[in-house]
Amino acid sequence: MTGNRIRVLMAKPGLDGHELGAIVVARGLSEAGLEVIYTGLHQTPDQIVSAAIQEDVNVIGVSIYSGAHVGAMQKIMGQLRERGMEQSFLVIVGGPIPLEDVPRLKDMGVAEVFSSRTPVKEIVDFIRERAGRQ
Amino acid sequence: MVEGNDLKKITQEQERWEKEYGLKDSSPIKTDLDIEIKAIYTPVDVNLSDYLKDIGFPGEYPFTRGPYPEMSRHKPWRYSVFTGFDTPEDTNRRWKFLYKAGQPSFSIVYDLPSHMGLDSDDPQAEDDVGRVGIPICTTKDIEILFEDLPIGKVPFYSNMETLAPLIVAMYIAAAEKRGVSQKELSGSISNDPLSTAVSKSTTVFSLRHSVRLATDLIEYAAKQLPKFYPINIKGVNMSEGGANMAQEVGFSFSNALCFLNEALERGLKVDEIAPKFTFFFSTTPHIFEEVAKYRAARRLWAKLLRDRYGAKNPASMALKFTALACPLWLQFEEPELNLVRAALAGLAQALGGAQATPHPGFDEVFAIPDQKSQSLALGTQQILAEETNITKTVDPLGGSFYIEWLTNQMEHKIVNVLQEVENQGGAAAAIESGYMKRQILEYYHQVEREIANGQRVIVRRNKYQIEGERDPRERLTMHKPNMEAINKHIERLKSLKASRSHEQVKGCLTRLKDAAREKKNLMPYLIDAAKTYVSIGEMTRTLKEVFGEFVPPALI
Numbered sequence: 177m178t179g180n181r182i183r184v185l186m187a188k189p190g191l192d193g194h195e196l197g198a199i200v201v202a203r204g205l206s207e208a209g210l211e212v213i214y215t216g217l218h219q220t221p222d223q224i225v226s227a228a229i230q231e232d233v234n235v236i237g238v239s240i241y242s243g244a245h246v247g248a249m250q251k252i253m254g255q256l257r258e259r260g261m262e263q264s265f266l267v268i269v270g271g272p273i274p275l276e277d278v279p280r281l282k283d284m285g286v287a288e289v290f291s292s293r294t295p296v297k298e299i300v301d302f303i304r305e306r307a308g309r310q
Numbered sequence: 311m312v313e314g315n316d317l318k319k320i321t322q323e324q325e326r327w328e329k330e331y332g333l334k335d336s337s338p339i340k341t342d343l344d345i346e347i348k349a350i351y352t353p354v355d356v357n358l359s360d361y362l363k364d365i366g367f368p369g370e371y372p373f374t375r376g377p378y379p380e381m382s383r384h385k386p387w388r389y390s391v392f393t394g395f396d397t398p399e400d401t402n403r404r405w406k407f408l409y410k411a412g413q414p415s416f417s418i419v420y421d422l423p424s425h426m427g428l429d430s431d432d433p434q435a436e437d438d439v440g441r442v443g444i445p446i447c448t449t450k451d452i453e454i455l456f457e458d459l460p461i462g463k464v465p466f467y468s469n470m471e472t473l474a475p476l477i478v479a480m481y482i483a484a485a486e487k488r489g490v491s492q493k494e495l496s497g498s499i500s501n502d503p504l505s506t507a508v509s510k511s512t513t514v515f516s517l518r519h520s521v522r523l524a525t526d527l528i529e530y531a532a533k534q535l536p537k538f539y540p541i542n543i544k545g546v547n548m549s550e551g552g553a554n555m556a557q558e559v560g561f562s563f564s565n566a567l568c569f570l571n572e573a574l575e576r577g578l579k580v581d582e583i584a585p586k587f588t589f590f591f592s593t594t595p596h597i598f599e600e601v602a603k604y605r606a607a608r609r610l611w612a613k614l615l616r617d618r619y620g621a622k623n624p625a626s627m628a629l630k631f632t633a634l635a636c637p638l639w640l641q642f643e644e645p646e647l648n649l650v651r652a653a654l655a656g657l658a659q660a661l662g663g664a665q666a667t668p669h670p671g672f673d674e675v676f677a678i679p680d681q682k683s684q685s686l687a688l689g690t691q692q693i694l695a696e697e698t699n700i701t702k703t704v705d706p707l708g709g710s711f712y713i714e715w716l717t718n719q720m721e722h723k724i725v726n727v728l729q730e731v732e733n734q735g736g737a738a739a740a741i742e743s744g745y746m747k748r749q750i751l752e753y754y755h756q757v758e759r760e761i762a763n764g765q766r767v768i769v770r771r772n773k774y775q776i777e778g779e780r781d782p783r784e785r786l787t788m789h790k791p792n793m794e795a796i797n798k799h800i801e802r803l804k805s806l807k808a809s810r811s812h813e814q815v816k817g818c819l820t821r822l823k824d825a826a827r828e829k830k831n832l833m834p835y836l837i838d839a840a841k842t843y844v845s846i847g848e849m850t851r852t853l854k855e856v857f858g859e860f861v862p863p864a865l866i
Binding site for chain 2: 178186190191192193194195199200202203206208211212214215216217218226242243244247248272275291292293
């Protein structure tokens with residue numbers, strides 16, 4: 177069973193300390209049966225990508241509350257490209273992201289952007305459908 | 311007072327009444343703290359014969375009714391709106407608008423790089439400069455912030471934790487440049503790195519050294535800054551991390567005692583230091599519970615200071631607090647309703663006896679509030695203070711059977727939390743082991759479950775939704791960072807750095823580092839550095855070499 181479970185890295189990049197959203201989603205995903213690894217705060221793009229590789233995850237979930245989403249995602253997606261791994265992970269973003277920035281994030285390769293109000297179940301369904309090994 | 315015989319009669323009558331209306335059978339109603347609320351309260355529930363001991367008069371022990379005799383009867387509490395975005399220039403323009411609109415104090419939020427001690431030109435700060443607050447790198451930025459505004463005269467409240475002593479040093483340096491002596495500086499600053507080690511994680515140095523640096527500012531202010539409150543224990547950080555009311559106050563008291571103990575270990579006297587302590591709590595629209603929380607907090611703080619610490623000065627025992635509508639309670643769905651939620655919290659704060667109330671913008675769950683939103687927030691406070699007459703008598707809910715009973719219950723719950731932390735070895739130990747954070751998260755996950763299953767009603771979010779309601783982000787004006795201004799601010803910082811004498815800057819930092827090693831009070835060294843325009847990043851890097859860094863625990 178364990179070998180079959182979808183693994184998700186929940187990541188908090190940069191200086192942002194608003195982590196309640198990340199924690200709630202992490203707990204919700206794990207209650208839904210996904211394997212969740214939480215990076216903790218203040219992670220650099222390099223640390224996030226390295227953790228994703230080391231932990232052999234299917235999904236990288238990035239939680240950003242501070243308005244730094246465009247810069248932060250450019251750096252994380254850049255790191256993935258540099259290592260030739262832009263296709264290796266399903267990358268999703270959550271937070272109060274202004275609507276006009278959503279297409280910009282998707283152009284970078286982000287699969288979906290969830291708002292601070294997306295029910296966790298919706299996120300679980302999305303992950304199962306797109307990263308579905310289960 | 312109600313005599314024993316009458317109490318018996320009331321009890322009998324209440325039993326009859328409950329039986330007659332079948333009230334015993336109804337399912338119990340509970341508060342967030344698992345306190346069961348009855349249909350009605352009577353003199354039987356509150357022992358008013360202890361009035362003088364438990365309730366007393368405002369301005370006197372046990373301060374249940376308020377820290378000052380007349381509270382806001384003649385002069386409103388200090389209301390404000392938190393401001394801080396893009397650059398010092400942009401924030402200065404907004405402050406001028408608010409000052410003209412009758413705001414009696416300035417409240418500021420800083421951007422994340424400033425909290426963490428990174429200059430705006432630091433590559434690590436790149437995506438965060440000016441985003442959730444204002445960047446302050448050197449004294450120059452404080453000078454710009456107060457341009458054409460009366461520095462020192464209007465209380466200046468700063469939402470800054472570990473690096474509070476650095477910001478106060480810059481505030482002193484900027485004021486002195488304008489000819490205002492530090493003795494005249496009024497205002498306060500959070501200076502509570504313990505709270506941010508539990509939630510928000512903007513604690514910079516190792517916990518022990520963060521506490522030590524915070525205590526340097528408390529000690530310095532007790533001696534040199536008569537009008538300035540150097541610590542504002544941040545219960546609101548606990549609430550934003552998910553805490554309930556008892557955890558908010560209980561953990562805050564534990565943290566306050568940790569700073570107090572540190573000061574006493576230095577040989578300071580409790581009555582020199584304790585009057586300088588203030589608190590910063592958050593308020594939900596649970597009006598009566600909040601009023602009871604504030605009354606209980608005042609009584610408990612007074613008891614702790616008098617009985618445990620032997621304080622003699624009434625000012626040491628009188629709890630003073632700032633209060634903010636709980637940020638977690640503001641919603642995304644039909645956000646204009648947040649005007650109502652915040653106003654109700656504002657009412658609870660006024661009835662609970664707050665000294666200062668920074669009021670949130672209804673739209674700040676999405677982005678930095680614009681001028682219109684801030685004007686509505688300021689006006690809400692002005693209506694509460696001047697149109698409603700709620701301030702005309704002190705503690706108007708005091709004496710209500712329900713409120714007095716609830717105050718007792720609330721005090722009991724807070725005492726339990728405080729006791730638990732002491733069992734863990736005190737605040738610092740309870741934070742380092744992750745105990746406080748785990749407790750808070752456990753409670754908050756329960757709240758989330760109740761919202762998800764509809765047990766806890768949030769209008770428009772899980773009940774009374776409007777069919778086809780569009781995402782509010784489509785119609786709200788969302789603040790966009792002013793990149794041109796931010797880049798100019800960065801360029802100015804670079805040229806300021808280049809214009810300083812390298813020798814002088816190096817001298818300041820060497821003296822600061824030596825003083826940190828020798829465990830001296832760092833305030834004089836920080837003020838010297840601030841006058842030389844040494845930056846927040848340079849000072850922080852230097853201090854990290856001696857103090858080490860805080861690593862937040864990763865818990866879910």
